[in-house]
Amino acid sequence: MEKIKKSKMKANALQLKKSMVVLSSMVEKNIKNQYRRSVLGIVWTVLNPLLNMIVMAFVFSSIFGRADIEMDYPVYVLSGTIVFTLMRVSTSESLTCMVDNYDLLTKTRVPYAVFPVSHTFSSTVNFGFSLIALIIVMLVRIPNGAEFHWTLFMIVFPWLPSLMLFSLGLSFILSSIYVRFRDIKHIYSVFLTLWTYLTPIFYTLSTLNLSETSLKIMNLNPMLHYLNYFRSLIMGVVPSLTEHLICYGVGIFVFAIGLLIFNLSKKKFILYI
Amino acid sequence: MADLIHLTDSADDKSQAAQYVKTGDFELDEDILIDVNDVGMRFRMPTEKIDNMKEYFIKLIKGKLKYRNFHVLDGINLQVRRGESLALIGRNGAGKSTLLRIIAGIIEPTAGFVRTRGNMAPLLKLGAGFDSNATGKENIFLNGAMLGFSKREMQKKYDSIVEFSELKDFMNVPIKNYSSGMLTRLGFSIAVDIHPDILLIDEILAVGDAPFQKKCAEKIDSLRKEGTTFIVVSHSMEQVKRLCQRAVYLKNGKIIQYGTAQEVADRYLKECNEV
Numbered sequence: 001m002e003k004i005k006k007s008k009m010k011a012n013a014l015q016l017k018k019s020m021v022v023l024s025s026m027v028e029k030n031i032k033n034q035y036r037r038s039v040l041g042i043v044w045t046v047l048n049p050l051l052n053m054i055v056m057a058f059v060f061s062s063i064f065g066r067a068d069i070e071m072d073y074p075v076y077v078l079s080g081t082i083v084f085t086l087m088r089v090s091t092s093e094s095l096t097c098m099v100d101n102y103d104l105l106t107k108t109r110v111p112y113a114v115f116p117v118s119h120t121f122s123s124t125v126n127f128g129f130s131l132i133a134l135i136i137v138m139l140v141r142i143p144n145g146a147e148f149h150w151t152l153f154m155i156v157f158p159w160l161p162s163l164m165l166f167s168l169g170l171s172f173i174l175s176s177i178y179v180r181f182r183d184i185k186h187i188y189s190v191f192l193t194l195w196t197y198l199t200p201i202f203y204t205l206s207t208l209n210l211s212e213t214s215l216k217i218m219n220l221n222p223m224l225h226y227l228n229y230f231r232s233l234i235m236g237v238v239p240s241l242t243e244h245l246i247c248y249g250v251g252i253f254v255f256a257i258g259l260l261i262f263n264l265s266k267k268k269f270i271l272y273i
Numbered sequence: 274m275a276d277l278i279h280l281t282d283s284a285d286d287k288s289q290a291a292q293y294v295k296t297g298d299f300e301l302d303e304d305i306l307i308d309v310n311d312v313g314m315r316f317r318m319p320t321e322k323i324d325n326m327k328e329y330f331i332k333l334i335k336g337k338l339k340y341r342n343f344h345v346l347d348g349i350n351l352q353v354r355r356g357e358s359l360a361l362i363g364r365n366g367a368g369k370s371t372l373l374r375i376i377a378g379i380i381e382p383t384a385g386f387v388r389t390r391g392n393m394a395p396l397l398k399l400g401a402g403f404d405s406n407a408t409g410k411e412n413i414f415l416n417g418a419m420l421g422f423s424k425r426e427m428q429k430k431y432d433s434i435v436e437f438s439e440l441k442d443f444m445n446v447p448i449k450n451y452s453s454g455m456l457t458r459l460g461f462s463i464a465v466d467i468h469p470d471i472l473l474i475d476e477i478l479a480v481g482d483a484p485f486q487k488k489c490a491e492k493i494d495s496l497r498k499e500g501t502t503f504i505v506v507s508h509s510m511e512q513v514k515r516l517c518q519r520a521v522y523l524k525n526g527k528i529i530q531y532g533t534a535q536e537v538a539d540r541y542l543k544e545c546n547e548v
Contacts, residue, residue: 014392018421025418029404029411036406107401108419109378109393181326270380271316272324 019111026118030093031125045129046136049085053078053137056202064203071235072146078137080201082130083230084223087167088192090123094171095188098179102273112266116171124164131155138234149236158244159233163226165251172258176265179272199223222250296352299388306390306471306502307376309351313384314371314526316343345371346382346526355470358503360513360534362541363523369506372523373397373473376504391470394420396460398475405449409440409459412448416463430466437492438462439485458485465492472496475506490515510538 035044057074069076097115104110138146177184198221205218218224225246229239299308317340323329332338346368353359361369375382377395402419403412413434417427435441438458448456464472493516497503507513513520513534520537522530530537 011390014421017423021418021421021423025415025424029407029415032411033404033406103398103401104419106374106379107395107398109395110402110419181324181329183325183327267381 015111019114022110023114023118023121026114027122027125030118030122034126042129045126046133049078049082049130050133050136053081053133056081060202064207068206069204071231072138072141072144074137075134075141075146075234076231077202078134079231079234080199080227082127082134083163083227084196084199084201085130086123086127086163087170087223087226088196089126090120090167091170091174092188092192093119093123095174095178095185098175098269099273105273106270112269113172113262116175116262117168120164120168120171123167124160127160147236149234151233151236151238154233154238155230159226159229159247162229162247162251165248165255166222166226169251169254169256169258172255172262176261179265179269195221195223199227201227222246222254225250295350296354299352303390304355305352306355307351307353307504308388309349309372309376309385310387311385312346312349312372312375312382312387313344314346314368314375314380315383316345317341318343344526346375349385349526349528351521351528351531353471353502353504355502356497356500357519358497358505358517360517360520360537361504361506361523362508362510362513362520362537364545367523368526369523370397370475373475373504373506377473389471392421392467393471393473394464394467394469395473396464396475397473401460403448403456403460406447408447409444409451412459413463416460417467420463420467420469422467434462434466437466437488454482454485461489465496468496468499469501471502471504473504476508510542513538 031042031045035041038044040047053074056077060077061073064073071079094116097119098105098112101115105112138148174184174188198218205215205224210218225243229243229247232239232243297305299305319338319340323332323338329338349372361372363369371380373395374380374397376387376389377393377397378387378389379395379397402416404415407415410431413431414424414427417430418424422430435444438455438461440455440459443451443455448459451459493503503517505513505517507516517534519532520530520534521528522537522541530540
């Protein structure tokens with residue numbers, strides 16, 4: 001009996017090692033494929049959010065820029081964009097991942113969860129590059145009032161894991177549904193557009209002059225809380241305990257639901273892909 | 274080694290087949306690498322493909338969601354020991370590939386279970402696990418990862434893989450530009466170089482040219498001498514007789530004969546000629 005237990009443990013350890021190796025190579029593959037055959041290659045991961053920010057700042061600064069935003073406007077826009085992009089890329093790439101990797105699913109022995117997880121990780125790595133862009137912008141904008149605070153380090157922990165949990169949970173849910181109903185791809189893309197505009201990425205809630213009720217509804221958007229948390233870290237403010245609880249509570253809840261749905265439906269994936 | 278039991282022509286007796294292909298207790302006998310227990314696979318096929326919500330709900334409400342049960346495999350019992358080479362033969366749709374995929378752990382059977390021991394390399398499709406945009410070199414590492422080997426471990430194997438595949442000049446070319454023969458070579462070279470305990474091969478060896486096929490056969494022979502276990506799905510009875518000791522004849526999802534490769538292949542050929 002002892003022997004059997006040992007060999008089972010060995011098998012599990014091997015399986016775990018396999019998953020980790022596959023995961024890291026998938027993440028590498030995702031990132032490499034993004035900018036394959038482009039001249040600038042990996043530089044685009046920094047350049048892309050930077051250029052996007054410049055466009056957004058250029059377009060919106062005259063509309064919202066003079067409003068009561070405490071932060072320098074380019075920094076405000078860029079921080080909003082990169083946080084939302086982390087969630088958006090992770091979920092929209094994961095959405096089709098089960099179907100895209102049909103060959104791997106049906107012909108090799110890879111744990112299914114590797115695919116959504118790898119997309120969340122690779123978009124987190126991209127987020128890391130975008131942080132470089134953010135720091136560049138902050139350095140440039142020092143004369144305009146951008147400041148550096150020690151709280152920036154809190155982005156890595158505890159902020160980042162909470163958003164990763166949230167994105168991963170959502171990725172699990174979406175990729176499970178997509179296997180069965182391909183409509184979700186189109187529904188989600190419309191929903192993402194709506195979500196982008198409902199999240200204060202380039203405006204502040206106070207500029208909207210919302211009534212009490214609509215403000216409450218806006219506050220139900222989890223991305224708003226992740227974003228507020230992130231921005232207060234840039235401003236040098238440690239968020240309140242409530243804000244921590246909201247971010248982690250939502251993150252863990254969505255992750256648990258996602259994992260549950262994924263595990264319940266994964267047995268049938270192969271029949272519907 | 275187990276006695277070879279040759280089921281006679283009254284092989285419809287399923288329980289008899291079940292008895293004889295079991296040779297020991299998987300939990301206690303470390304020599305048994307694959308243990309297939311009463312495995313059945315049933316697909317519930319909708320009579321028409323529905324993949325959007327509108328249709329699904331309309332059909333659901335109308336009560337028109339109809340399914341047809343389709344038994345691909347039924348009551349399969351099988352054990353394979355270390356160093357054994359087994360061929361799965363049968364006509365198209367007999368369930369050979371499904372059984373191989375269940376053994377590989379890619380799909381879960383709807384009935385029964387499979388237990389395996391050791392490291393397994395499934396070679397079920399040309400270039401599965403390859404990324405067509407990546408170069409040959411990158412794919413060796415990627416494929417190695419799928420089989421559970423880290424970059425450092427693959428680095429050690431890299432040279433011998435390239436040498437065996439004879440694709441040295443093409444290592445920096447994206448594999449979408451490879452020919453199918455080149456893909457097989459690369460896939461096979463990786464799979465044999467990791468020295469798996471179990472190698473599952475699904476009809477892919479027929480692709481390479483004659484010299485490479487010969488090289489593959491030699492490699493398989495040497496692996497077998499080292500104690501690698503094989504399960505091969507093949508339609509070439511010549512290949513079956515040459516590579517395998519034993520064979521299983523599958524028909525409509527059931528094992529109807531288990532015996533030496535020679536016998537089973539002969540019976541299969543005979544039945545094919547009768548049709």
